[in-house]
Amino acid sequence: MATATPTIDLEALRLREIAERPYKFIDRKWDFMFWVTAGFVVGAAANITHLLFAGDWDFWTDWKDRQWWMTITPFATIIIPSALQFIQWRAWRMPTGATYTAVCLFFCTWIGRLLQWKYFINMPINFVWSATWIPAGIITDLVLLKSRSFILTALIGSATWTMAFWMSNYIMMLPYLQPTSFMNHTLTVADVQGIGYIRAQTPEYLRIIEHGSLRTFLQETQYVSLAFGTTLCVFGYGIGQFLGRKLAVGPIFRYLKQY
Amino acid sequence: MRRFVVMTLAALLGAAAMMGVRATSVSAHGEIAQEGFVRMQSVGWWDVKFSKTSLAQNENLNLTGTAKILETWPANMSDGNPKICYFTVIEPGARFVLVDRKINGMEAPQSFFCQKGDVYNFNMTLRARDPGNWHVHPAIAVKESGSLIGPGQYIDINSSPDGFSFPITLLNGKNIDVESYGTWLVLGFSAVTLVLGMWWMLFWTVPGGRKRTITRLRVANELPLNQDGGPAVNLITKSDHRQCELIAGVTVALTVVGFIWASVHYSGNIPLQVDWVTPPAAPAQAQLTSATASNAIYDPSADTLKVITSVTNTSKSPVTVNAFRTGNLTFLNPSNGLPHGDYEFQMKVSPQEPIAPGATQDVTVTIPGNVLRQQELLPLGQAQYVVAGVLELADSNGNRNFDTIQTSLNPTST
Amino acid sequence: MTEQLTGTTEQQAPERAAPAVYDPPDIPGKGPTDWGGGWKWGIISPLILLGLAIAIRVYQAFAVFPWGLDSSTDHFFWMWRMLVVAFLLGVGIFTVLWWRWILNTGRELPARFSRREEVRRIAVFWGLIGATSVNLYIEASFWPNEDGAFHQTLVRDTAFTVAHIPMFYLFFPLGVTLAVGTYLYGRTRIPAVYGADKGFPWSFFLLISATVTEVAQVAMNEWGHSVNLGNAGAEEFFAVWFHWPFVLYGWLASGIFALWGETILRLYVIEDEEAADAHDTAPKSAPSTTAPV
Numbered sequence: 001m002a003t004a005t006p007t008i009d010l011e012a013l014r015l016r017e018i019a020e021r022p023y024k025f026i027d028r029k030w031d032f033m034f035w036v037t038a039g040f041v042v043g044a045a046a047n048i049t050h051l052l053f054a055g056d057w058d059f060w061t062d063w064k065d066r067q068w069w070m071t072i073t074p075f076a077t078i079i080i081p082s083a084l085q086f087i088q089w090r091a092w093r094m095p096t097g098a099t100y101t102a103v104c105l106f107f108c109t110w111i112g113r114l115l116q117w118k119y120f121i122n123m124p125i126n127f128v129w130s131a132t133w134i135p136a137g138i139i140t141d142l143v144l145l146k147s148r149s150f151i152l153t154a155l156i157g158s159a160t161w162t163m164a165f166w167m168s169n170y171i172m173m174l175p176y177l178q179p180t181s182f183m184n185h186t187l188t189v190a191d192v193q194g195i196g197y198i199r200a201q202t203p204e205y206l207r208i209i210e211h212g213s214l215r216t217f218l219q220e221t222q223y224v225s226l227a228f229g230t231t232l233c234v235f236g237y238g239i240g241q242f243l244g245r246k247l248a249v250g251p252i253f254r255y256l257k258q259y
Numbered sequence: 260m261r262r263f264v265v266m267t268l269a270a271l272l273g274a275a276a277m278m279g280v281r282a283t284s285v286s287a288h289g290e291i292a293q294e295g296f297v298r299m300q301s302v303g304w305w306d307v308k309f310s311k312t313s314l315a316q317n318e319n320l321n322l323t324g325t326a327k328i329l330e331t332w333p334a335n336m337s338d339g340n341p342k343i344c345y346f347t348v349i350e351p352g353a354r355f356v357l358v359d360r361k362i363n364g365m366e367a368p369q370s371f372f373c374q375k376g377d378v379y380n381f382n383m384t385l386r387a388r389d390p391g392n393w394h395v396h397p398a399i400a401v402k403e404s405g406s407l408i409g410p411g412q413y414i415d416i417n418s419s420p421d422g423f424s425f426p427i428t429l430l431n432g433k434n435i436d437v438e439s440y441g442t443w444l445v446l447g448f449s450a451v452t453l454v455l456g457m458w459w460m461l462f463w464t465v466p467g468g469r470k471r472t473i474t475r476l477r478v479a480n481e482l483p484l485n486q487d488g489g490p491a492v493n494l495i496t497k498s499d500h501r502q503c504e505l506i507a508g509v510t511v512a513l514t515v516v517g518f519i520w521a522s523v524h525y526s527g528n529i530p531l532q533v534d535w536v537t538p539p540a541a542p543a544q545a546q547l548t549s550a551t552a553s554n555a556i557y558d559p560s561a562d563t564l565k566v567i568t569s570v571t572n573t574s575k576s577p578v579t580v581n582a583f584r585t586g587n588l589t590f591l592n593p594s595n596g597l598p599h600g601d602y603e604f605q606m607k608v609s610p611q612e613p614i615a616p617g618a619t620q621d622v623t624v625t626i627p628g629n630v631l632r633q634q635e636l637l638p639l640g641q642a643q644y645v646v647a648g649v650l651e652l653a654d655s656n657g658n659r660n661f662d663t664i665q666t667s668l669n670p671t672s673t
Numbered sequence: 674m675t676e677q678l679t680g681t682t683e684q685q686a687p688e689r690a691a692p693a694v695y696d697p698p699d700i701p702g703k704g705p706t707d708w709g710g711g712w713k714w715g716i717i718s719p720l721i722l723l724g725l726a727i728a729i730r731v732y733q734a735f736a737v738f739p740w741g742l743d744s745s746t747d748h749f750f751w752m753w754r755m756l757v758v759a760f761l762l763g764v765g766i767f768t769v770l771w772w773r774w775i776l777n778t779g780r781e782l783p784a785r786f787s788r789r790e791e792v793r794r795i796a797v798f799w800g801l802i803g804a805t806s807v808n809l810y811i812e813a814s815f816w817p818n819e820d821g822a823f824h825q826t827l828v829r830d831t832a833f834t835v836a837h838i839p840m841f842y843l844f845f846p847l848g849v850t851l852a853v854g855t856y857l858y859g860r861t862r863i864p865a866v867y868g869a870d871k872g873f874p875w876s877f878f879l880l881i882s883a884t885v886t887e888v889a890q891v892a893m894n895e896w897g898h899s900v901n902l903g904n905a906g907a908e909e910f911f912a913v914w915f916h917w918p919f920v921l922y923g924w925l926a927s928g929i930f931a932l933w934g935e936t937i938l939r940l941y942v943i944e945d946e947e948a949a950d951a952h953d954t955a956p957k958s959a960p961s962t963t964a965p966v
Binding site: 020062089120125126141170178184 | 345351352354356357358359366368369388389398402406427430433435438439440444445446452455456471472473475476478479485486487488491493495500506507511514517522524525527529533
C-alpha cells in the first residue's frame with residue numbers, strides 16, 4: 001500500500017534558506033544603522049508634512065476643535081506612514097511603516113515642544129502638547145499585516161487611522177473642554193489658555209475652528225468631520241503610496257529586476 | 260582657512276562682549292520693520308499707561324489706553340476695510356497671562372468686530388508669570404493685516420515664593436490651576452503610547468537572528484507584494500501574528516477604555532467657543548476743531564519734519580495744540596508737559612498762541628527728523644510718501660479733541 | 674631593418690602585472706564593519722551635526738531675549754546678522770574643502786580593491802547617508818518647531834530671525850553639501866553602484882533635488898511673508914499655502930531610501946562572490962577509495 005508523502009514546497013524551502021542564510025559581512029550593525037539613521041529623515045518628513053499642512057491645529061489646545069482638526073490632520077499625517085508602509089513591506093515584509101513613522105514623529109514633536117515651545121518661549125506644556133499617532137500607527141500596521149493588501153489598508157487603514165487618532169487624542173483633550181466662566185463668558189479651559197497665554201502673532205480670530213455649524217445634524221458634526229477626514233485620509237494614503245513606490249523604491253527597480 | 264577661523268572667532272567674541280552692554284533703550288518688537296504708512300495711517304494710540312512697572316509673580320497690572328482705527332486706514336490692508344480685530348500684548352514669550360480685557364467697558368474675551376473710525380478704550384489686566392525684565396506693548400491685531408503695535412514699557416517681574424498659578428473655577432464648581440491642569444494625563448498617556456510603539460518596533464527589529472532586517476530584502480523581492488510566504492518561508496510566523504495581535508489589542512483596549520473613562524470623568528464638556536463681540540461705542544469725544552493737513556515738509560539739512568495743518572476752532576473756547584501722534588510715538592507741545600518713557604518726544608508748535616473760537620489758523624508742528632528716522636517712520640525711499648497721525652488739541656477746561664490728519668510728504672531735497 | 678620594425682615572434686611584449694588589489698590592514702576593532710572602523714564616521718558625523726545644533730540652541734538661550742527681538746538694533750547686527758555671514762562662509766568653505774578632498778583622494782585610490790574594502794566603503798557611505806538624514810531632521814523638524822514658537826514673541830521684522838538664521842542659512846545649505854558630498858563619495862569609492870559609467874542615479878537626483886529646492890524655497894517664503902501674499906503673510910499661520918512647497922520638495926528626499934536599497938543589493942553581490950570563492954577554495958572531500966556496492 002503506497003503511503004502518502006507530505007508535499008514539500010520546494011520554493012518556500014528555497015526562500016527560507018535565503019532568509020536564514022548566514023552572511024560574512026552583513027551583521028546586525030547594518031540593521032541598527034539603518035533603523036536609527038532612517039528614523040531621523042522619516043521623523044523629519046512626517047514632522048514637516050504635518051507642521052506645514054496642519055501644524056497650527058496641533059500646536060495649541062484651543063485649535064483642537066471637532067470640525068477642522070479631525071478633517072485635516074489625518075490627511076496630513078497619513079502620507080509619510082503610507083510611504084513607509086510600502087517601503088518596509090516591499091523591502092522587508094515588515095508591517096512597521098506606520099508605527100515606525102509615528103514613533104519617530106513622536107520624538108520629533110516632543111523634542112520640539114519641550115525644547116522650543118516650553119523652554120524657549122515658556123508656554124506651558126499643557127497648552128502646547130503634541131498629539132500622538134502611535135495607537136493609530138499600530139492599528140493601521142495590523143491592518144496591513146492581516147490584509148497584506150495596500151488597497152484594503154488604504155480603505156480600512158485610513159478609517160482606523162482617523163478613528164484611533166481621534167479617540168486616543170480626545171482622551172488628552174477632554175479636560176480642556178470643560179466649561180468655565182471667564183470674563184463673564186462661558187468658555188472652555190482651552191479657550192482660557194488661548195486668551196491667557198498670549199501669542200503675539202496668533203490672534204484669536206486666526207483659529208480655523210468650528211464657528212458653530214449652520215446645521216449640526218443633531219450634534220453629529222463631529223462624526224461628519226471624522227467621516228470626511230477618513231475620505232481625505234484615503235487620498236493622503238494614495239499620495240504616500242506614490243512617494244513610496246515612485247520616489248523611494250522606484251529608482252532601484254532596475255536593480256531589483258535582476259534579482 | 261586659519262584666517263577665516265580667526266575672523267569668525269573675533270566676530271563672535273565681539274558679539275559676546277556686546278552682551279555685557281545694556282540693550283538700546285527703545286526696544287521694539289518688530290514694528291520698525293513695518294512700513295511708515297502702515298504704522299502712521301492705520302492705528303492711533305494715546306494715553307497708554309501701565310499701572311505698575313515692577314510687580315511680583317501672580318500680581319496684576321492694568322494696561323490701559325485708547326486705540327483708534329484711523330479714517331486713513333490704508334487701502335491695501337484688509338482690502339481697506341478692517342472688520343475683525345483683537346487686542347493683544349506683544350511680549351517676548353508667555354511672561355504675563357491675560358486675565359481680563361475690556362473694550363469700551365465691555366468684556367471682550369476673544370476677537371471683536373471693528374471698523375474704520377472707531378475708538379476703543381481698552382483695559383487689559385495682566386497677571387505676572389515669569390520673573391525677569393520684559394518689554395511689553397499693547398497691540399491690536401487686524402485680520403489680514405497683522406499686528407499694529409502701541410508704545411511699550413519695560414516691566415520687572417520678581418519671583419514669588421509660591422511660584423505662578425492661574426486659578427479658575429469650572430462650571431461644575433471645581434477649582435483648577437490652568438498652568439498645570441491636565442498635564443499628568445497628557446504626559447502620562449503620551450508616554451504610554453510611546454511604550455506601545457517601541458514595543459511594536461523592538462519586537463520587529465531586535466530579537467536575535469530571526470528579525471534581521473536588511474537580509475530580508477532578498478526574500479521579500481521574490482514574493483508577490485500581497486504575500487508574505489507564510490510560516491513556510493518564516494518571514495512572518497504565527498507567533499509574530501499573535502504578538503502583533505496582543506500589542507494591537509492592548510492598544511485598542513487602552514484607547515477605548517481611556518476614551519470611555521475620560522468621557523465619564525470629564526463629562527459636561529463643550530466644544531471650543533467662538534465668542535466675538537461688538538463693543539459699544541466709546542463715549543463721544545469732544546469735537547472742538549476740524550483739522551486738515553496741507554503739507555509735510557522734510558528738510559534734510561535741518562533734519563526736521565514740518566507738518567502744516569489748517570485748524571478751525573469750532574468750539575466756544577480757545578484751543579491749543581497738545582500733541583501730535585504718529586505710529587506709536589507721541590510728540591508733545593512743551594507747554595503740555597515733558598516727555599516720559601521711550602515713546603514720547605518734544606516738538607515745536609507755531610504759532611504758540613491758542614486759536615480763538617471760530618478762527619482758522621495754519622499750525623505748524625516741527626518734529627525732530629532723527630527720531631522719525633530712528634523709528635523708520637520717515638518714509639523716504641519707500642513706496643508711499645505720506646505722513647499721517649492724530650493731532651490733539653485741547654481747550655482750557657481740559658477737553659481734548661483728536662483729529663486724524665494725513666498729507667503728502669515733500670522733502671526739500673533728496 | 675624590416676625585421677626590427679615588424680619584430681619577431683620571439684620578441685613578446687612583456688606581461689603586464691595585474692594591478693594589486695588593495696585590502697585594508699586587519700586591525701582589531703577597526704575592521705570594515707566595526708564601530709571603530711567602517712562605522713566610525715557614521716557615529717561621529719551625526720554627533721557633530723547634533724552638537725552644532727545644540728550649541729546654537731544654547732547660544733539662543735542667552736542671546737535671544739532681549740537682543741534677538743529687534744532687528745534694527747546694533748546688538749542684533751553683531752550677534753545675529755554676523756552669524757549669517759559666519760554660517761554661510763563656514764558652509765561654503767567646508768563644502769569646497771570637503772568636496773575637493775573627496776575628488777582628489779578619489780583619483781589617487783587604487784583601481785582594484787578587495788571586497789572587505791568595498792564593504793568598508795559602503796559602511797562609510799551609510800554613515801554619510803546617516804549624516805544627511807540627521808541634517809534633514811535638524812533642518813526640517815528641529816528649527817521649524819522653534820520658528821513656529823519664536824514667532825509668538827514678536828512681530829516678524831526681518832528674514833533673518835533668530836530661528837531662520839541656523840535653519841535657512843546653515844543647515845539648509847549644509848544639506849546640499851552633504852547630499853552632493855555623499856554622491857561624490859559614492860561615485861569615487863563605490864564604482865560598482867555609482868561609478869561614472871553608471872550614469873547619474875535617480876536616487877541621488879531626488880535627494881539632491883530635495884536639498885537644493887528647499888534652499889530655493891526660502892526665497893519664496895520670505896517673499897510671501899513680506900508682501901503679505903494673498904493677505905496671508907502678515908499673520909503667522911503656519912499652514913499658510915506658500916509654506917507647502919517646503920513639504921513637496923521635502924518629499925523628494927524619499928530617494929534616500931533608494932540609496933540604502935542600491936547598496937544593500939551590492940552587498941548581496943559581494944556576499945555571493947565571497948561565498949562562491951569560499952566554496953571554490955573549500956578543501957575538496959577526498960575521493961572514495963571503496964568501490965560502491
